[in-house]
Amino acid sequence: MRTVYWDYDRDVMKMIDQRLLPFEVRVPDYATYQEVAQAIRDMVVRGAPAIGAAAAFGMALAARQSRATDRLTLLRDLEEAARHLEAARPTAVNLAWGVRRLLRVAADEELESVDDVRDALLVEAQRLADEDVALNRRMAYHGAELVSEGDTILHHCNTGALATVDWGTALGVIFAAHEQGKRIHVLVDETRPRLQGARLTAWELQQKGIPFDLIADNAAGHFLRAGAVNLVLVGSDRTAANGDVANKIGTYMLGVLAKENGVPFYPVVPTSTIDLNLATGDLIPIEERDMDEVLRVGDQPIAPAGITARNPAFDVTPHRYVTGIVTEAGIVYPPFEKNLRAAVERAKQIQWSVDSGQ
Structure with a gap:
């Protein structure tokens, strides 16, 4: 089952409720x-x-919701929907990327009627979703080249099928290595405060039959220092042009500790999350979420009543801690300013070949 998909029988969008x-x-x-927002x-x-x-399917829904009878009014309604969707979460660049991709289709003057636009937006949203599955598999097999027989891999948050349309990014690399018959073991950070590692990554690994142990986030340094980890794989919600990586809070600590202990640290990043318009990670907006996520586990309070908490959802790992970045266009190594840009261009060529049947 895909994480996000369109139900063509009922003309609605469906998503697994990961909570x-x-x-x-x-x-x-x-x-x-x-x-959707x-x-x-x-x-x-x-x-x-x-x-x-x-977000792309959300734009397709917006076109269907609009009562516009002319293209100009429909485009205005879609712009309003785009603003609403983009405001939902500021850090993940894919949100705005998906919305803007659908807006470009809607602006195509060859689409003569509002119904033509509505149909074209659903086709494009479906294409985007299908592309995600294909590029994740391509990326996974590039990344699997980094995994050796008997490796123990440290993984943070959730980057599997649940974080994508299907298959996954960093966890997809682990799936690919397992599929190739490599004997591997995974250490899964629980990933406070929303426990994506404990709830989601552990569930996905269990479904695949891949050996793993769940660890507290603050145990990762112990295992790295003890030589118990061969490779660290993480995802990315936005990667700057210089290779700085914004990912789930706690990733920065892993990058520093991996570097200190001589363990390779690889974010696994579809090129759609590479933001070449941002020179460094210092320019990436960091979402701060409700303090209750820190003060509670589920409905259970875990701290004294009346206190406050801080809850940044992401942090930025500077590129000096990044060994390389796995993309669908191959593994990118420093200098990232030059090589990430080249990877984005290669990815465009790969997509052109797929679309043209080459």
Whole structure:
């Protein structure tokens, strides 16, 4: 089952509610772009590629919601929907990327009627989702070249099928290595405060039959120093032009500790998350979420009543701690300013070949 998909029988979008996993699998319907934006904000769906696909389908819903009878009015309605969706979460670049991709299609003057635009937006959203699955598999097999027989891999947050449309990024590399028959073991950070590692990554690895141990986030340094880790794989919600990586809070600590202990540290990054317009990671907006996520686990308070907390959802790992970056266009090594730009261009050529049947 895909994380995000369109139900063509009922003409609605569907998403797995990731807040309920691993205890319940529920796939609610979404009939308006406002519902999609709220679902992104509430982390029903999370992970940069999955958010991008959700936003694209949200734009397709917006076109269907609009009562416009002419293209100009429809475009105005779509611009309003775009602003609403883009405001849902500021850090993941795929959200705006997916929205803007759909807006470009809507602006195509060869689409003569509002119904033509509506049809074209759904086709494009579906294409974006299908592309995500294909490029994740390509990226996974590039990354699997880094994994050796018997490796122990440290993984943070969730970057599997649940973070994408299907398959995954960093966790997709682990799936590919396992599929190749490599004997591997995974150390899974629990990933406070929303426990994406404990709830989601552990569930996905269990489904695949891949050996793993769940560890507290603050145990990662112990295992790195003890020589128990061969490779660190993480995802990225936005990667700057210089190779700085914004990812789930706690990633920066892993990058520093991996460097200190001589362990390779590789973000696994579809080129859609590379923001060449941002020179450094210092320019990436960092979302700060509700303090209750820190003060509670689920509905259970874990701290004295009345205190405050800080809850940044992401941090930035400077490129000096990054060994290389795995993309669908290959593994990118320093100098990142030059080589990331080249990877983005190669990815465009790969996509052109796929679209043209070459």
